Each structure stands twice: as structure tokens, then as C-alpha cells.
Amino acid sequence: MPSLRPGGLLARRYRLIDRIGAGGMSVIWRAHDEVLDRVVALKVLAASLAADARFRSLVRQEARAAGALVHPHVTAVHDYGEDVDPDGTVTAFVVMELLSGEVLESRLTQGPLRWDHAVRVCAEVSEALAAAHRLGIVHRDVTPANIMLTALGAKVLDFGIATHIGAPDEDEEGDTFGTPAYVAPERLDGTPAQPATDVYALGVLLYETVTGRVPYPADTWDDLAEALAVPEPPPTDGMPAEVAAICLRCLDRDPLRRPTAYQVADVLRGLSAEPAGPRRRGRVVVLTAGAVLLAAGALLAGTFLRPHTTPEATGPSTGAPATTPAPIHSPPPPPQVARTEVPATASVPTVREAMATLGHILDAGLASGDITADAGHDLRTLVSNLENNLATGGVSDLPAQVRSLHVKVGDRKREGSISAAYATELGAALDRLAIAT
Template sequence: MRTLGGRYRLVHRIGVGGMSEVWQGHDEVLDRAVAVKIMSPAVESALEGMTGTELVRTEARSAARLAHPNVASVHDFGTAQSPGRDVPYIVMELVDGHTLNDHLNGGALDWQIGVRICAEVAAALAAAHAEHVVHRDIKPANIMLTPAGAKVLDFGIAAAVGTPDPDPEGPVMGTPAYVAPERFEGLPATPATDMFALGVLLYHCLTGRLPWHADTQTGLVEAQRYADPDPLPPIEGLAPEVIDLCSRCLDRDPLERPTALVAALLLAESVDARVYVPLVNPTLAAARPQTRSTWDQRAAEAPTDAALPAGGAPEPVSPGASGREPGATGHGPADLGADERSSAERVGRHRAG
């Protein structure tokens, strides 16, 4: 069997995509199962100049900073010898379970399950965005459902906020059905592009289909860029705030989309769930430029009901960090603020009161 870096023995191939292939491997040093993603040589040869190796190394370093229960961890980076070139690979946590795509093949999910999954995905994105990392390819095939909750995969091909694609004239990175319309205009990936994908994911979970009807990939891209999504059908018990959130995520204007932090808190409260969200230092948040939608601005006018500890770097909030009983809260979804600071002031791990 092939061994990479004198350490990672490839056991069997898990899947193949347009950019890479993924193997289940075994770390001979730490004696543990891992997932190994190897970039396709065809993609490597197309990334001239900076080279795919440098690109993937940079992105792997960004992804390795993420430590969150809903994110599959990145363990290592290396290069494998291939005729005429070094091909980069990323070693990641091997997650047991089934993908969300497998479950959606059977149709729409129970709305409470779908909302809970999307709350956990939003929490993972909030943690990534707090580290200035965007995923770029949120889709059902990159969400693994485990007994412990949802895990977002493929942060190994994430990028820093605002990073341009390596080949501006080439295809947009990501899965067309989940790619935000501004990406087709050549704009770099931002947290708002991840939020568009989250909106598509939420819609797909609730309805079993995409928000637009199209017979071809080209028709789907045209619909995403120029047509309004189909409204959600009536779903008994689904909170109006969730419907509104889904609509805002799918807005063609990136500035009208909510933040991942707001989405995580609102979705979690609507199904009485708990999620980990980043705690943001108010001084750092004030110093960092913020892009806020009109929807976020309206939500931010709601009075806060919990104080953020002074000082300290951003960190995940654990149960009871708000000073209340674990899981308790004194506000409803409509009271959630939208920028990072006002949202974090409202409690880290949330459930409906």
C-alpha cells in the first residue's frame, strides 16, 4: 500500500471529486485513522505561478486554526511525489457517519432536524469567519451527520476572507448550486458567500429540493444570478424568523445577508438546541470593519441582556459562560443582534427560554 510522508498509509479510497480524491488512511506514528485529501494532478497543473502546493499549504494553515465541535479538524499537510511535480495533500480527522447528501436523497427532512443541522453548520461557519476563514463549498456532501452532531468537512480547501481565486479566468471554486451569485462576477469569497450556501442548504433540508427550478447547470446558474428563489412552502410549526432568515441568506445582495453568528443563534433557539459560537472581544470587534445588512441593523437595535467579559481574545463560549443557568436565556429570536459584538453579548450556548 502507498504511504505518504513516511507516515500516512492509504487504506482505501473514499471518494473522488473534481479537485481531489479522498482516502481513508492510517497515521503510523499516532496509530489512528485519518482522512487524506490529495489534490488532482490536473488541478495542480492548472494552478501555475503560485502553484497548488503553496496555495493548499496556506489554506491548510488557516483551516488548522479552527477548533470547533462542528468542524472536522485538519491535522497535517505534505506533498506526494508525482511524475514531474509535487502534489499536495491534507490530512484531516476521519469522521464516521453519513453525509447530509445521503439523507436528502430520501427527500426533505423533518423541519426540526433540518434546522438543528443548519444551526450547527452556521456555528461552524461563525467560528471560521471569526478567524477570517471562508469555506467556499458548503453543500450536503460536505456535512457529515454523526451521533455527536453535524461536522463540516473540507475546511482544508478553505481560504482567507477576500482571497481571489488562483485562476480568475477559470471555473469558480465550489458547487454551482450553492455558489453565491457575486462569485460568478469574479468577486472573491467572503463570509457572505458562505451564508448564501447556508441559505440553499436550509432550503434544501426543509423542502428536499433547491430554491430554483432548472434543467441544466447553466440554467441553474442563470436562475441564481437573476431570479428570485421559490418561496418556502407552508411548514407547520416552522418559526417565521427561520423563514425570514432563509430568505435573507438567499438575497443576491451580499450586504443583505445575515452573519453566521446570527444564523446560528436564531436557528438554535427555534429548535431548543445548543451550539458553540465564538466570543468576540468588543475592542477587537470595534476596530475591525463590519459589513452589516439593513436586516442586521434592525435586529441590532434590540436591547442587550448580557454583558461580554472585558478583554481577552476571541474564544468559544462554554455552557454557563453567560452567568445564567446553562442553556437559559431571557430573549426570543427576534431580539438577536447582528454584528459579531452584539450577538456575542447575548449568550454563547443557546436554547429557547
């Protein structure tokens, strides 16, 4: 089509620059948004599929699902559009943030990740899915092909087959969506969409990133049914014991016994803060001095701000009986959120570490109700914009940007949208971000 070439204009707004990727259903273009003067990524549905209203509906569904999420580990969606050429040809597209990095699937062709790197990546994916589940969204296609490794962490891509909790988990012809090796057993029976199916895929992802193979190899639905007929769990040789334990919990055949995505993130964040060498002697955790300093920031929200309940428990009603996954651990939270002072001799955090700590505090505050939903959305948008600018090297005045966030936190505190304790913690996290390297 004339509009789909370098220099072409879609929707009288997006000037195409070059093609940067392609898949079975779409082509990804780098484009310039001439209204907001920024470079974006355009996911353009293949012409043969855009003519089908059903596939255009999938694209709109992706835009709505991902557009509702503002999270550091979810690719930001800016817009959805349809362009009609004079001959009646429809071009459907989603406008997304332009990412720089490597798709996890491509990285795994070189072999498995080091276990602590795999744990960190999967923790970030877990946090992204927990945020989606809080909004009642199930991704349904969590695979290495849909995860981008960027300088600021993992980003979950492609909500093209996402749906709402409780929705039918089959298409109109009765077929199952997704990639067979990552599909939970209950989905083969047409069970309505539920967060537990994403958690199963998380288990597959964790297993593959650590071992280099999926637990139940399957290219077709028949392959998957045959693999799942074996009752024994997959071997975990070579996996650290703690990683194997949470992985097998995610892969439990019974969705009611799986942890929530929030719980998985909590456990994996704790593991990723441990040193990569021998981790335990008896019951005493052995940490290097550097790991202690990193843990002070990375575990701030997980240790001091852990909520009494998991966020999924307060999600939208689906009309289905509520389920409570078996707890992994339930340490009692302290009655007060106390600010943790960082010693003057502490190492300067990286931007990634500082942003992760900030995200943890926002998550914990939203879960506990100390940060209202509108304030959380407002702050997440500002943090996400800052993160995107940092990833593309577009912010040279980081301290000034952080000061503006300080002002926003202060305003929200005065209006009662953020508790005093969480405003203090956010302020400390912003102070660390201002000096991050």
C-alpha cells in the same frame, strides 16, 4: 503509484489502510499515523492534478484555512504533506480527523429532513462558518456534499476553495469557484470574497434540507444567471414561518441585507429548542417539560451570554468599507452572567447536548472578550480532542477527562484569561458533560 496502495507509506509516516471515498479531485484513504499512533483520514490529490503546482496550492490553502479552525463543527486538519517518488511523481495530501457518519448530500437523496432536524444541522453549520469568518476565512463552497452528519453533529468539510475576506473571488482565468446553485448573485460579478456569500449558501442549504429542492435550480453559470433574473423570492410553502423568514433573509439578493452567520446560528438555535409540534399560540411560546430542560442547556449561551456585538464586526480589516447587516433581533443582554442552576429532577443530557452547550459558552466568551483568544484556542483544542475520542468510542473515563478540563479552566481563570463569570458557566457545563449519556 506504488505508495498509493494498502500498506504503502506516505512521508515516512502515514501507513495507508484502505480507500474510503473518492471524488473528482481526490481520493480519501484511511491511514495510520505511525508517529502519533492514531488512525486518520488522508485526502490525496489525484495524480493528474498533483503534477500541477496550482492544484497543489489549492490543497495547501485548504490545509492552512481549515487548520486554523478549531471548532466542534469543523473537520480538524492535522497536517499537509508532499511525497516525491523516485520517478519524480508528486503526491500531495491533507491529513484530517477520521469521521464516521453520512454525507448530507447522500442523506438528502432519501428526501428532505424533518424541519427541526434541518434547523439543527444548519445551526451547527452556521456556527462553524461564524468561527471561520472570525478568522477572516470565507468557505465559498457550502453544499450538502461538504457536510458530514456524525453522532456528535454536523461537520463542515473541504476548505479546498476557501479564501480570505477581500480576496478576488475568481481564479486566474476569470472563472467562478463553487457549485452554481449555491453561489450568491454578487459572485457572478466578481465581487471580492465576503462572509455574506457563505450566508447566501446557508440559505440555500436551509431551503434544500427542509423542502428537498434548491431555491434556484442551476447546473451551470448560465442557468444560475437565468434563474436569478426572476425577481420573486422562491416559494416557501410547507416551511414553518420562522424558518422561512430567516431563510429568505439569507437569500436576499443584496449582501448588505443578509444576517451574519453568527446571527443565523443564534436564530436557528432558538428555533431548534422549540418542540417539533405546534410552536406558538399568539405571543406565548408553548414548551413541553422536556423541551424546557433541553432549552436550559442549549440556550444558556444564546440567552444569558449573548454579546453586544457580532463576532464578524471585530474580524480582520480587508480595506473594504465595513458593512452592517440588518439586525434580526437585539434583546438587551443582562449586566451580569448569572449561573443557571439545573434542578435535581432535570433529565440527564446527551453528550451531544452537553458538548453543544459547552461550545456555545466558549463562543460567547470569545465574542465578549471574557475569554482571551489564546485561552479559547487552548480550550477548543482540548474539547475537540475529547469530542473526536467520544465519536470513535475512545474515551471510557469521561469523568476523568472532564476533571482535567476543570483544572485547565481553573488555571486560566487564575491567570486572568477567563473571567470569573465564564469560568463558573464553563464549570457548570463540564459538570453536565460528566454525567451525560
